[in-house]
Amino acid sequence: FxxxxxxxxxxxxxxxxxxxxxxxxxxxxxxxxxxxxxxxxxxxxxxxxxxxxxxxxxxxxxxxxxxxxxxxxxxxLVTPIQMATAYAAISNGGTLHEPTVGKAVISPDGKTVQEIKPKVSGKLPVNAQTIKDLDKGLRSVVEPGGTAAWRFGGWPQDKIP
Known part of the structure; x- marks a missing residue:
């Protein structure tokens, strides 16, 4: 992970x-x-x-x-960026990426100077069903009936990629 x-x-x-x-x-x-x-x-x-x-x-x-x-x-001992990277891999089907600070370098006039492409750093060491189960479990925590649903009610998760 x-x-x-x-x-x-x-x-x-x-x-x-x-x-x-x-x-x-x-x-x-x-x-x-x-x-x-x-x-x-x-x-x-x-x-x-x-x-x-x-x-x-x-x-x-x-x-x-x-x-x-x-x-x-x-x-x-784990860092917040390690946890974010692991959760992102669960969410995307198992691919670990090197995190980056930005998606692109933009010039002062708003033009893209350089795109920063994601780099694959590995795969989670579990099968696809385990990843689906983890993802479902994580989602169910914030859905109605989940232990954190009260806190995330109204959060527009479907609008966030």
């Missing part, structure tokens, strides 16, 4: 974010283990107990890691 990677947007200093994996967890543990072991105490305060457990097995993925990662919490 393009998360954890640079999108290629034509702006400086883009950050890629982070989708944690086993190697990231191991590296993070190695960088913090000494501090956790120093502060940790079995049977101590809640914070000391967390540090103690992290000292012993902070490099192991736990069930709570999966829960946090699945909802975009914890150690997951």
């Amino acid at each position: 393009g998360l954890g990677s640079e999108t290629g947007i034509d702006l400086p200093n883009e950050v890629k974010g982070r989708i944690p994996d086993r190697q990231w967890k191991q590296d993070f543990w190695e960088a913090n283990k000494d501090a956790w072991c120093k502060e940790g105490k079995k049977g101590g305060t809640y914070v000391q107990q967390i540090a103690y457990e992290s000292c012993l097995e902070g490099n192991q993925l736990k069930a709570y890691d999966s829960i946090n990662y699945s909802i975009g919490q914890g150690d997951v």
